[in-house]
Amino acid sequence: MDARARVPPGVPRLNPTVSYWQSPPAEIATFRSTEDLPTNADYVIVGSGISGACIAHGLLMKRPDASVIMLEARTACSGATGRNGGHTKAASYRTFLEHQRTFGTEEAVKIAQLEHQNIKATEAFAKLHNIDCDIHPCETADVFVAENQWQAALEATKTLNAASACDVETYTIHSASEAQTKFLTPGAIGGITYCAGSISAYKLTIGILKLALEKGLNLQTNTPAISLCSVGRTIDNIWQIATPRGHVTSPNVILATNGYSAHFLPELQGVIVPLRGHCTAQRPGMGLPKPALPMTYSFFYEAGYEYMISRPIGSKGQGDIIIGGGRTIALPNEGLAEFGETNDTVLEPALATYLHGCAAEYFGRNWGRDHSDGREKTTWSGIMGISADGLPYVGSMPGKEGVWISAGFNGHGMVMCLKSAEGLVNLMLDGDVATWFPRSFLMSEDRLKQMTDCTKLNTTNSEDGAKGKIHVSVHVQIRGHQAWLSLSEMLLIESDLSNLKHKQADRQEGRVELGYRDRQMRHFSTPQHANCVGVVPAGHKAGDRQDILPFGSLAHRVSGVMIESRLSFYRSFHRLGFATSAPQTSIIVSIMSSAIAINISDETIAPLSKVDSAVAGLSSSPTDKKISHRRTSSSVSGVFKMEELMFPEEKGQDITIPIETQQLGWKINTPASKVEDPEVLKKFLINPPVKKIDLRTPLGIVMTARNMKGVTIKDALDAIYKANKKKASFEWDKEESWESLIIHTKKEAGGAGMAPSSKKAKKKEEKAAAAADGA
Numbered sequence: 001m002d003a004r005a006r007v008p009p010g011v012p013r014l015n016p017t018v019s020y021w022q023s024p025p026a027e028i029a030t031f032r033s034t035e036d037l038p039t040n041a042d043y044v045i046v047g048s049g050i051s052g053a054c055i056a057h058g059l060l061m062k063r064p065d066a067s068v069i070m071l072e073a074r075t076a077c078s079g080a081t082g083r084n085g086g087h088t089k090a091a092s093y094r095t096f097l098e099h100q101r102t103f104g105t106e107e108a109v110k111i112a113q114l115e116h117q118n119i120k121a122t123e124a125f126a127k128l129h130n131i132d133c134d135i136h137p138c139e140t141a142d143v144f145v146a147e148n149q150w151q152a153a154l155e156a157t158k159t160l161n162a163a164s165a166c167d168v169e170t171y172t173i174h175s176a177s178e179a180q181t182k183f184l185t186p187g188a189i190g191g192i193t194y195c196a197g198s199i200s201a202y203k204l205t206i207g208i209l210k211l212a213l214e215k216g217l218n219l220q221t222n223t224p225a226i227s228l229c230s231v232g233r234t235i236d237n238i239w240q241i242a243t244p245r246g247h248v249t250s251p252n253v254i255l256a257t258n259g260y261s262a263h264f265l266p267e268l269q270g271v272i273v274p275l276r277g278h279c280t281a282q283r284p285g286m287g288l289p290k291p292a293l294p295m296t297y298s299f300f301y302e303a304g305y306e307y308m309i310s311r312p313i314g315s316k317g318q319g320d321i322i323i324g325g326g327r328t329i330a331l332p333n334e335g336l337a338e339f340g341e342t343n344d345t346v347l348e349p350a351l352a353t354y355l356h357g358c359a360a361e362y363f364g365r366n367w368g369r370d371h372s373d374g375r376e377k378t379t380w381s382g383i384m385g386i387s388a389d390g391l392p393y394v395g396s397m398p399g400k401e402g403v404w405i406s407a408g409f410n411g412h413g414m415v416m417c418l419k420s421a422e423g424l425v426n427l428m429l430d431g432d433v434a435t436w437f438p439r440s441f442l443m444s445e446d447r448l449k450q451m452t453d454c455t456k457l458n459t460t461n462s463e464d465g466a467k468g469k470i471h472v473s474v475h476v477q478i479r480g481h482q483a484w485l486s487l488s489e490m491l492l493i494e495s496d497l498s499n500l501k502h503k504q505a506d507r508q509e510g511r512v513e514l515g516y517r518d519r520q521m522r523h524f525s526t527p528q529h530a531n532c533v534g535v536v537p538a539g540h541k542a543g544d545r546q547d548i549l550p551f552g553s554l555a556h557r558v559s560g561v562m563i564e565s566r567l568s569f570y571r572s573f574h575r576l577g578f579a580t581s582a583p584q585t586s587i588i589v590s591i592m593s594s595a596i597a598i599n600i601s602d603e604t605i606a607p608l609s610k611v612d613s614a615v616a617g618l619s620s621s622p623t624d625k626k627i628s629h630r631r632t633s634s635s636v637s638g639v640f641k642m643e644e645l646m647f648p649e650e651k652g653q654d655i656t657i658p659i660e661t662q663q664l665g666w667k668i669n670t671p672a673s674k675v676e677d678p679e680v681l682k683k684f685l686i687n688p689p690v691k692k693i694d695l696r697t698p699l700g701i702v703m704t705a706r707n708m709k710g711v712t713i714k715d716a717l718d719a720i721y722k723a724n725k726k727k728a729s730f731e732w733d734k735e736e737s738w739e740s741l742i743i744h745t746k747k748e749a750g751g752a753g754m755a756p757s758s759k760k761a762k763k764k765e766e767k768a769a770a771a772a773d774g775a
């Protein structure tokens with residue numbers, strides 16, 4: 001996730017997929033209030049989604065004399081707002097416990113109330129201004145098909161109902177049989193109903209933009225803001241925004257740019273991360289009630305959920321089903337690759353296929369035959385803005401007077417944007433937010449710092465050879481992320497766990513458990529969970545895929561004595577799993593056990609008596625157990641395949657790495673010949689030796705070292721060197737990214753994947769390198 005969070009978002013791409021809502025496009029889709037871009041204004045708003053539209057309208061209501069320009073990279077409302085699922089559903093209970101733990105009950109109730117108020121205020125606004133946006137308040141059903149989610153939901157609804165005096169949703173619980181009958185979902189194990197609704201967020205936003213235009217807004221569509229810089233420091237700070245059509249200056253720049261916000265402000269990189277989502281519009285099955293299902297739905301399974309609305313009676317396409325979600329179930333690694341992804345010009349095929357089938361699955365026999373015109377009407381993708389702590393950022397950018405933001409609404413903009421915009425306008429014009437506004441939404445230096453100071457998990461281990469056990473001392477520093485961690489994890493933070501016991505568990509499953517009292521940290525190595533961090537609710541059997549509720553990622557660095565893991569927690573993951581609502585949870589760190597993590601640090605590393613790579617440095621049990629020298633498929637006797645070591649007939653075989661690997665004094669962009677003591681190169685990289693092994697960097701780049709006679713240290717260094725020896729060229733592709741250049745890396749002759757064709761050539765290359773070094 002760290003790697004995904006570091007991908008710069010750039011500006012929105014041209015020619016995105018067309019959503020159900022954007023067909024046909026609004027008449028102001030390509031509108032420009034003036035032919036030329038004005039050169040200055042009192043306020044410049046970047047982004048024409050619901051946030052930008054509400055801010056523009058709010059500003060002009062309160063300051064009718066102000067000049068306000070809105071820059072939109074593509075057509076009006078072409079971001080998440082124009083391509084969402086149309087669900088106005090707060091489901092506040094799903095985050096309430098977490099907010100309560102982090103901010104206290106009063107603030108948690110305030111957040112729930114804002115969400116509830118946002119739905120009411122949207123309805124009232126549309127009604128007051130006569131905006132035709134198919135707004136449809138109705139009952140919603142949360143249908144559960146997984147026990148962990150169901151139990152967590154029961155606990156959370158009970159707590160929220162008890163805590164909140166008024167003005168939040170009230171929940172009705174339904175048993176399995178009630179849920180199956182009432183909601184037509186044969187697989188339900190329980191259900192919860194409350195008030196929610198559906199809307200065409202596109203029509204609503206276009207309606208608000210039109211109101212703002214009437215009040216004097218200058219809208220400039222197809223005008224991407226490329227960069228933001230401060231100019232002139234006379235009385236006020238003045239900001240200049242560059243666009244392909246010229247510059248605009250203003251003392252006030254408002255970023256309503258959601259997932260793209262880090263493009264302007266590098267300090268937001270990793271704080272608001274783009275996440276690509278998908279939705280599909282379908283004709284309902286012939287067995288479902290006509291003319292439309294009376295309620296909206298969400299379907300909760302172990303590690304995620306889908307959300308679904310039915311187009312209301314009387315609207316265009318009445319009865320059509322819009323369903324979104326599916327990322328965590330349809331894609332590898334719970335859809336990790338969709339984070340940092342801003343390409344909404346295409347669909348992720350596996351996700352599109354999953355969404356095509358899932359509604360019919362949930363309704364089972366009640367779905368009936370497909371409509372004669374086919375099920376699918378259209379499918380599209382869109383970019384959300386995922387905030388690192390799960391709450392939006394509203395307010396003034398620290399250290400950048402005059403730069404304001406309202407962004408990072410995750411998948412819940414329809415229940416947060418309107419009230420957040422109101423809060424921001426109050427702050428800009430009155431100097432403070434009203435008391436109803438949750439202060440936890442406010443942008444501040446502290447909050448930003450907490451988010452950028454990534455969670456750190458430092459694990460140090462030492463060997464107690466006498467007992468043949470490992471004593472692991474764990475010190476977990478978690479700054480800014482306490483909110484998301486369970487009580488048990490908090491304990492881990494507070495304590496110096498000098499007696500964390502190492503217990504070797506079922507190696508067949510590639511699992512090692514570290515237990516501390518009744519709490520456990522688990523290291524997994526299943527292909528699905530490489531580089532994931534998650535939690536297991538108490539009482540759940542560890543090791544089962546469905547018990548893993550991932551909520552972050554891991555880039556770990558093995559430096560012989562220390563594993564340093566940077567854990568970036570993203571509540572969006574967390575939220576899905578209800579991790580913190582479980583009374584006890586444990587951290588799971590999953591790694592690829594068949595790969596050795598490579599230390600590419602420049603730091604001096606204290607020598608270790610022994611390093612074991614079974615779990616990337618954590619386990620270092622003495623290997624007094626003998627490898628079974630049964631006949632294997634290896635061409636050389638005693639040289640194994642990695643899988644043979646992972647799943648030996650006898651359990652409990654460890655592999656070891658020679659201590660010399662920790663003291664090579666070698667840089668990855670130099671050939672193996674640069675190693676101080678060439679003798680060490682001949683040593684096997686691991687014992688027992690293997691024919692092939694993957695070497696993985698902390699960012700997950702994998703290189704493979706091979707040698708049928710057993711991979712040596714030299715083979716490993718060669719593989720790394722080849723992968724890192726590249727020539728670069730530059731390209732400007734304005735459609736891909738106007739303001740940045742693309743670096744193309746070409747392997748040098750003899751570079752990765754292009755090993756010298758002959759042994760002679762290889763030797764020559766090594767000689768040349770050695771000569772260059774004066775060796």
Ligand SMILES: Cc1cc2nc3c(=O)[nH]c(=O)nc-3n(C[C@H](O)[C@H](O)[C@H](O)COP(=O)(O)OP(=O)(O)OC[C@H]3O[C@@H](n4cnc5c(N)ncnc54)[C@H](O)[C@@H]3O)c2cc1C
Nearest residue numbers: 047049050051073079080081084085087225258382413414
């Ligand atoms: C597939 C999908 C389904 C969703 N479903 C739901 C749902 O059912 N219910 C719900 O509550 N929420 C849902 N959401 C989330 C919700 O749509 C968002 O939280 C909300 O629309 C955010 O509104 P916004 O105005 O802040 O951002 P956006 O609507 O994303 O607006 C940002 C605007 O800024 C523009 N922009 C960005 N960078 C630049 C630049 N450099 N120059 C000029 N313009 C720029 C973009 O083009 C865009 O128009 C969904 C989101 C997606 C993607």
